[in-house]
Amino acid sequence: MEMTFRWYGSKHDTITLKQIRQIRYVTGIITTLYDKLPGELWTQEEIHAMKKEVEDAGLHFAGIESVNVSDAIKAGTADRDKDIETYIQTLENLGKEDIHLVCYNFMPVFDWTRTELARKRDDGSTVLAYTQEAVDALDPDKMFASISSDMNGTVMPGWEPERMAHVKELFELYKDIDEEQLFQNLVYFLKAIMPVCNKYDIKMAIHPDDPAWPVFGLPRIITSKEKILRLMNAVDDVHNGVTFCSGSYGTSLKNDLPDMIRSLKGRIHFAHVRNLKFNSPLDFQEAAHLSEDGTFDMYEIVKALQDIGFEGPIRPDHGRMIWDEKAMPGYGLYDRALGAAYICGLWEACRKANNNK
Numbered sequence: 001m002e003m004t005f006r007w008y009g010s011k012h013d014t015i016t017l018k019q020i021r022q023i024r025y026v027t028g029i030i031t032t033l034y035d036k037l038p039g040e041l042w043t044q045e046e047i048h049a050m051k052k053e054v055e056d057a058g059l060h061f062a063g064i065e066s067v068n069v070s071d072a073i074k075a076g077t078a079d080r081d082k083d084i085e086t087y088i089q090t091l092e093n094l095g096k097e098d099i100h101l102v103c104y105n106f107m108p109v110f111d112w113t114r115t116e117l118a119r120k121r122d123d124g125s126t127v128l129a130y131t132q133e134a135v136d137a138l139d140p141d142k143m144f145a146s147i148s149s150d151m152n153g154t155v156m157p158g159w160e161p162e163r164m165a166h167v168k169e170l171f172e173l174y175k176d177i178d179e180e181q182l183f184q185n186l187v188y189f190l191k192a193i194m195p196v197c198n199k200y201d202i203k204m205a206i207h208p209d210d211p212a213w214p215v216f217g218l219p220r221i222i223t224s225k226e227k228i229l230r231l232m233n234a235v236d237d238v239h240n241g242v243t244f245c246s247g248s249y250g251t252s253l254k255n256d257l258p259d260m261i262r263s264l265k266g267r268i269h270f271a272h273v274r275n276l277k278f279n280s281p282l283d284f285q286e287a288a289h290l291s292e293d294g295t296f297d298m299y300e301i302v303k304a305l306q307d308i309g310f311e312g313p314i315r316p317d318h319g320r321m322i323w324d325e326k327a328m329p330g331y332g333l334y335d336r337a338l339g340a341a342y343i344c345g346l347w348e349a350c351r352k353a354n355n356n357k
């Protein structure tokens with residue numbers, strides 16, 4: 001595996017590549033062209049400049065998170081073929097720049113959903129949190145307003161003001177789309193892009209829905225072992241793969257995370273590893289990566305990844321906001337650096353235990 005760090009670009013991130021380079025455990029960067037809206041073409045020149053900036057800082061360019069999929073593709077509107085053609089051209093340009101990993105998601109309207117971006121813990125740090133009760137009491141417009149006012153002046157992908165200004169129209173677009181239709185639209189998209197992925201060996205890695213159940217009446221389709229395996233079988237090509245995000249699949253306590261990892265052998269191309277702490281099945285908050293700080297057995301998650309021969313990038317995922325850092329919620333430097341060190345420690349311990357068997 002390669003330990004990586006998500007970086008939001010010099011224009012938007014509070015964290016520098018120089019700082020990331022000094023984490024030591026981290027060798028790779030996961031990033032994106034942050035100013036691109038879904039459906040926009042990425043030129044080869046833009047991709048080249050992004051990659052060069054990372055490499056000039058002494059880091060490896062490990063992959064893209066994300067090339068976002070347009071609502072026309074997700075909802076299957078008349079414009080989708082045009083947008084798919086653009087997506088294919090973007091993939092072609094990524095391939096020409098020797099980039100082989102693309103994370104994406106297929107969540108309608110909202111990307112991940114949280115109801116609080118700074119819930120205070122006993123230790124004085126803050127974390128992102130979700131309660132179903134709060135979602136049920138909110139209308140989506142207000143949800144956007146409360147999230148956007150709480151971002152420490154940052155803009156988070158999937159919550160761009162340009163898109164969110166049209167929340168009502170977006171909801172209208174999806175009003176007749178049920179889970180099955182959304183799934184078929186995803187399969188249509190994947191089948192269309194597989195030839196270019198094969199040509200350049202680009203591994204597509206779908207990020208699970210977060211939380212792993214429908215919110216605001218919108219369908220969610222990447223939520224469980226059964227559903228992700230259905231997608232793997234529907235487009236049975238190694239380039240149709242998975243970002244295994246423990247914190248997103250883990251929002252549903254029905255998901256057995258190590259078992260899911262084992263069932264996806266050969267198809268996990270990227271891993272997000274983080275922990276959650278549950279107060280009840282529909283009320284959870286993010287936690288330090290350490291197993292005993294939350295609900296998941298992080299050792300078993302790392303061990304399962306190693307047991308299936310996972311060789312791709314791993315990144316620590318959302319961390320707590322600690323040491324008075326001001327950064328994008330979930331994406332501070334300090335707690336994610338601690339997370340990277342912890343995961344590397346687990347990885348080394350698992351590897352040595354295996355070698356000594």
Ligand SMILES: [Mn+2]
Nearest residue numbers: 245248272317
């Ligand atoms: Mn994730």
